[in-house]
Amino acid sequence: MKRLFACAALLLMAAGPPPARPASPPLKAGAIPPGDAPGARDASVLPRYAGGILLESRDSAFDEIRLPNAPLERQSDKVDAHNNDVYLPPEPLTVEGRLTRMSYLQPEGRSALEVVRGYQQAVKDAGGSVLFECSGDACGGSAVKAARSGGSKTGIIHMLYPYDMIAGPWTECVLQEDRSGQRYTLLDLPKAGGKAAVLAWTVGDVSAGSNCKAWVGRLVTLVVTVETAKREQRMETTAxxxxxxxxxxxxxxxxxxxxxxxxxxxxxxxxxxxxxxxxxxxxxxxxxxxxxxxxxxxxxxxxxxxxxxxxxxxxxxxxxxxxxxxxxxxxxxxxxxxxxxxxxxxxxxxxxxxxxxxxxxx
CATH class of the missing domain: 3.30.1330.60 (OmpA-like domain)
Structure with missing residues (x-):
């Protein structure tokens, strides 16, 4: 496969936050954006897939997340707030540091496999490694339901980007509709830089009355990065x-x-x-x-x-x-x-x- 990211690009971007790309004007939910969302920025430790449009980014200076590192399994009789059966890896990888969640619209004609392989190659070229990967039903849980689904199964998407965290109108369309062709990978970033999780899929059929019809068949990607960071000690003992x-x-x-x-x-x-x-x-x-x-x-x-x-x-x-x-x-x-x-x-x-x-x- 053609290499999509050069090692030099990854190392240069790790030196500091990349400049924001020209932002597109605000659009109503459901429209295909011509450019990045206003104010959205890539994480400093991982370049985007060439030609991708940044739909939304959410950043925390220090936080924790459980990342999928093995196929998800049913958790006895547990259900979430939307009555989905809960599926988790046997021992999820819990990491903490600077947490950034990003959603992207990829160029037309790209496949989930091509995008995931591109991220993997960029990280390996820079000295990192692939910790886990899976596709479709082999990932465990639901490989097709949206983040806003109810009465079904949770999946990798529910771990990476809970539906109640959605803010941008474009991400609403990405995460509220059914999915197909899911591919996922967990990456170890170089030089103790942290971890990255990449989930790519094609937007599936939309519900009746949805204003997201323009998204059907488009490839989207969730990217979650956790950069190694030391938490500032602010806690004081109460006498x-x-x-x-x-x-x-x-x-x-x-x-x-x-x-x-x-x-x-x-x-x-x-x-x-x-x-x-x-x-x-x-x-x-x-x-x-x-x-x-x-x-x-x-x-x-x-x-x-x-x-x-x-x-x-x-x-x-x-x-x-x-x-x-x-x-x-x-x-x-x-x-x-x-x-x-x-x-x-x-x-x-x-x-x-x-x-x-x-x-x-x-």
Missing amino acids: ASAMGQGLAQEGRVALYAIQFDTAKADIKPESRPQLAELVSFLRGAPATKVLVVGHTDNQAGIDYNLDLSRRRAQAVVAALTSAGIPAGRMAAQGVGMAAPLASNETEEGRAKNRRVELVKQN
Whole structure:
């Protein structure tokens, strides 16, 4: 196959954010755009496929995502918020860093195989590697349903770009219609640059009354990159006295210095000072009963976030019980993304929403 990206292009683009391409004027949903969406930018670590139009980009300075690294399998009796049976890899690859999601419209006449091979070749030429690839039903889950589907199966598309994250009118047409010819690859970017996931397919039949008929038969691609990045440490330990004041004045207090491993309920060692202050407060107020409430941002499904927040709250209660606080004084509760303190549209907002709260019961 003809090589689509030169090694030099990848290395040059990794040196800094590429310049934005000329943007097309705003169009109504369903129209084929003549150029990039206003304000959309490619990720700095991976060039686009030649001739592709950038439909939408969403960037977070530091976030986490679970990437498909093996065929998806049915997760017992779990269903998502849209009543889809949940399919996931046995052990998804969870990565964190600068997260960028992008959607592209590819030139007419290109195939999903050609586009995926182009991305693979560009990464390998620069010293990276292919970690996983699959096509069609061999990927597991649904290879044809849209991101907005309900009553079916989840698939790779649901892991990479949840439907509730769609912002641009063009991406709406890309992700709301059925698909065909799916191909996927997971890439290890060179020089510890992170990971990239590429999913390509042809837009299938549109629903009755859809204004996206012009997209039928067009090849589109989702590209997700995670660049290695160090998280800025902003968490401060809340003193026992401040906990008492917060509960007395507002009935609740947020504890951001209780930290967890990515996508897990394991309390990180750096949380010990905060746990010590929490133990000190509870010992000094023996009549106080509290709820330990876990909160998440909106970067995964509702059911996933509810379960994760619940397990994290339970882990905190278990740690406090081990420190001698009677279990009867505490109850663990997980609310997932249901009670944000800030917008989930920015990393700063999501960081504020990921927290453990102490709520007074009596």
